[in-house]
Amino acid sequence: MSARDERAEIIPYRDGPLVVRGPFVLLDEDGREIDAGRRTVxxxxxxxxxxxxxxxxxxxxxxxxxxxxxxxxxxxxxPLRGD
Ligand code: FES
Known part of the structure; x- marks a missing residue:
């Protein structure tokens, strides 16, 4: 398994959504897990x-x-850049 296989990919599509592929956990702002039900959303x-x-x-x-x-x-x- 390569490093690429072990992490999610997030792709901003032109004029559309952010597509997330791979292992990820989706949380609301209170830290509760949102069941995405699939590996690509x-x-x-x-x-x-x-x-x-x-x-x-x-x-x-x-x-x-x-x-x-x-x-x-x-x-x-x-805005979230640390330096
Ligand atoms: S990006 Fe908002 S509905 Fe698709």
Whole structure:
């Protein structure tokens, strides 16, 4: 098993959700586990889903737009960055 197989991948899709693949634990803000029921899930990042935190496809109707990768200055502006 490679290191890549042992961790989750989180992929921000252009104009869509964050897709999580691999072993992960999904928690609410109080630390309670949310049963995702599978190893691959799409997490809403547009705020329109009725199934939050999961994507229900509402981003398409909302014409949500977001880059698929890293924003040009995300490194500099990341709010949780430790330094
Ligand atoms: S990203 Fe799909 S419903 Fe929000």
């Amino acid at each position: 799409a997490l809403c990042r547009c705020g329109r889903s009725q199934l939050r935190p999961f994507c229900d496809g509402s981003h398409r109707r909302a014409r949500y737009r977001a880059e698929g990768g890293v924003s040009p200055d995300a490194e500099r502006r990341h």
